[in-house]
Structure formats: C-alpha cells, structure tokens
Amino acid sequence: MIILYGIPNCDTVKKARAWLTAQGVNYQFHDFKKQGVPPERLAVWTQAAGWDKLLNRQGTTWRKLDPATQAAVHDAATAQTLMRANPSVIKRPVVEWDTGITLGFDVAGWAARVRT
Numbered sequence: 750m751i752i753l754y755g756i757p758n759c760d761t762v763k764k765a766r767a768w769l770t771a772q773g774v775n776y777q778f779h780d781f782k783k784q785g786v787p788p789e790r791l792a793v794w795t796q797a798a799g800w801d802k803l804l805n806r807q808g809t810t811w812r813k814l815d816p817a818t819q820a821a822v823h824d825a826a827t828a829q830t831l832m833r834a835n836p837s838v839i840k841r842p843v844v845e846w847d848t849g850i851t852l853g854f855d856v857a858g859w860a861a862r863v864r865t
Contacts, residue, residue, distance in 0.1 A: 785833075
C-alpha cells in the first residue's frame, strides 16, 4: 500500500493527492497534523533520503523559527527532534512506495513508479 504523508492544506500535497486519485492509484493518507509524525518512519526516511533533504529549509515554518533553533539543527538527531516537534518543516509529501520513498511531488518520477 502506498502511503502519502503530509498536511492536507499544503498545495503540493493537494496536487499529489489529486494526481494519485486521477491515476486511479489506491493510497493511504497520513495527516501529520492529526496523526503526528511516526518516529520510526522518520528514522527510515532520514536514513533513505538524508536529513538535509528531508528538512525543508525553504518553507515558511523554517523561516519563522528563531535563528538559535535553526542553528541547533546540525545532524540527523537534531533534525529529527525538530521535525517531530514541527511537522511542517518536513519536505512534503513524503511517499512510501513499494520500491522506496520519494520527497516532494514529481509527476514524471511518480508516473514511472505507477507504471511498474
């Protein structure tokens, strides 16, 4: 089962969910706001993608953090602590496919996964 993790009001997550639905792909949605960030999955994503790619430093949530909090993030452990406390700093959506994970929404990459 494909699991899409994100925040329902995120525009990228909305596009991703609409695309999966339009393709007739069955998936489960995990809402970070209601269900939180599963710590065991966060560890897997960090291992697979790298904490620096998983942490969204371009987003509003990161930019609103005070400089001391931002500066305190310097490795996987500190990044995961921040991501558990502030799920909005996670690059979205995180999708767990049968063949691995992806971060963000990439139509071409996703289409290749859906076809296989």
